[in-house]
Amino acid sequence: MAATLVASPAAHAQGNGRAPVYLAGSGNAALDQHIQKLLEQNLESQNDLILISDEQAALTQDGPIVTLGPSAFSRIRQVNRKAPVLALLVEHDFLQSFVRRSPGQVSGVYHGAQLLRQALIGKAILPQATRVALISTTDTAELYDTLIDQLPAYKLEARLFVVDDDKQLIPTLIRALSYGDFLLAAPDDAIYNPRTIKHVLLTAYRRNRIVIGPSQAYVKAGSLASGYAPFPAMAEMAAGYLQTFFETGAFPAPGYPSQSRVEINEQVARSLNIPLDTREQIAQTVEKWLQEQRGQGDE
Structure with a gap:
């Protein structure tokens, strides 16, 4: 056909x-x-x-x-x-x-990949991580609502830092990076866009923090890793x-495919002296954690 x-x-x-x-x-x-x-x-x-x-x-x-x-x-x-x-x-x-x-x-x-998967990619790369930094505007804060409730099951906690205007992005980012072991970026064009991403990535790099997400394109720009479908x-x-x-006569609600792969930026990892498993190993670790949690939910 x-x-x-x-x-x-x-x-x-x-x-x-x-x-x-x-x-x-x-x-x-x-x-x-x-x-x-x-x-x-x-x-x-x-x-x-x-x-x-x-x-x-x-x-x-x-x-x-x-x-x-x-x-x-x-x-x-x-x-x-x-x-x-x-x-x-x-x-x-x-x-x-x-x-x-x-x-x-x-x-x-x-x-892309569900935010929970993205967060777990960060934990797979930094196994000792316990805190995840999140940044949003007031209008996009809801992107993280479900994630914040899900993370404690994986021994992670998150804090959302809200940016009120463009001038507050970098000062808010600095506070977020001081809190989190890594910054998790959602597909939020109000925060992460071609105009801002260079400043976000450089600020994180200078403070020895990694950025996970929001997409493959941003991994090429300098995020350490991202999941993708x-x-x-x-x-x-x-x-x-x-x-x-x-x-x-109706579509199901939008969603993410159950399968996910991982893109990584090895140059950024070397610059920050972070050892990396292969993309396949990181993806397998994330899937293992998700399956274990689903298994506990069925008990």
Whole structure:
């Protein structure tokens, strides 16, 4: 089954009897083709995966639209607010307001890792760590609510430091770094963005503290490590969401794939004289801790 670009999506879908799934690409041809292939493998022969332009998306009425990346999602929402949309390659803070307004009709598969996994990556790298520093704005503090309650089960505690305005970012960060064994960064564009990340990372580095998260891109910039969801796991989860949509008329709530991998910055680790296990060993340690906790919950 190949993803096709057709002049009339509805006509194509009606021609073969399979329910259509429309795909709005990111603009990165290699990435789009890779995810197309993975989605096709998971959808098998149940649906037609149809690549559409923004103009065609405005006319679709007979199937959900999968969007790749925040730009694609925003474009599709602008041209067709009635279409059910499953967003891939987006983060929690980007999608949550849309989901609140259109539950069941807007959902997504996040491409990062759950904050608990991110925190445990930090503990796997620094086994003696007991305190996790968190920074947010007043509006984004809720990103950490669940995490703060989860951490004590893993012998970790966290404190949230709130930034009221841009001028307070570095002074607040310094206080946070004095408290925590490491700084855990959520996918929070209000705090961690291209304008601020260099200052955050340099401030942490000068105080001999590591930053975990929020994504692979920030590991390249200087975070020590981050979890992320592999593309095959995202595609498998997306196919399951689409199946649920066709069965019930609604998507499940957005979520993270159960599988997670770890990206590390070995240069930063060497600079801070921190010994590192391999990415695979760190991921296995995190998974072991999570399974142990789940086992205790079942007892």
